[in-house]
Amino acid sequence: EMARWLVDNYPGTVTVRDREGRTPLHYCGRCRDPDWMWSTLRQAGADAALLDLHGRTPTYYMEHPQEAKLPTTPNNTPGGRFTSGGNAGLVVKPANIRIWIHDRDLGRLRDVIWEGYGDKLRTETSQHPSVKQFLAGVPYVMGTIKDVHTAAVNNDPILLRKRTEDPVPREILLAKDKNGLTPL
Structure with a gap:
């Protein structure tokens, strides 16, 4: 179902x-x-x-x-880099994350979450209001991704619909968990 x-x-x-x-x-x-x-x-x-x-x-x-x-853990590549299968141009490493925060590149920071690396943003900070607000919302988004995955695993359409209602973006259904898996 x-x-x-x-x-x-x-x-x-x-x-x-x-x-x-x-x-x-x-x-x-x-x-x-x-x-x-x-x-x-x-x-x-x-x-x-x-x-x-x-x-x-x-x-x-x-x-x-x-x-x-x-998979039980993300695949590491040399140099502590994590590469994304879905977004081949996205190399997630601490230096890049700090650059994206400094550049206020919310699109790339969002992709970090969608690709399953949101935990790498939890310790980051910024003084810029929009980035600060984005980073404050990371735990909530990660929790929602986890709930969507749990709903899919447990075949719970009620929880799935609840967690994917507006204003949640539709991309949440394609978001990977920390193991790199999508809900399906």
Whole structure:
């Protein structure tokens, strides 16, 4: 029910990739009803030919579901940099975050949250009123992202609708958690 609602109302969720380069279709084998989930995602336009970072297709993971492990920590790249699968130009490291705060680049700071790195903004501060207000709202946004993910995992459409009502932006349904996973 939850997956059908997400796909019907937010069709872009079927193409979002996590940090392993996987789409929701790659994880169908781990679902309670893998065949139903596969058919639902395929009907919504999910591509069964997409390869993840390991060169494997969603079909491979349907046959070997134990290999589609959910990440437990973000992937680190050399030099303490975190790269985003969805926003390839976004390199999240403390120096860049401080530059974006100084430049008042709320768009990039917002992308940091959507890509699952919001915890890196929690300790940051600014004297500029708009950036200060943005940073003060980070814990609330992260909590809302967590609630949306929890609602999806628990198949709770009431909580999902409550947490995605206006004024919450629709991008929240594509937001990654700290493990780089989207709600679907």
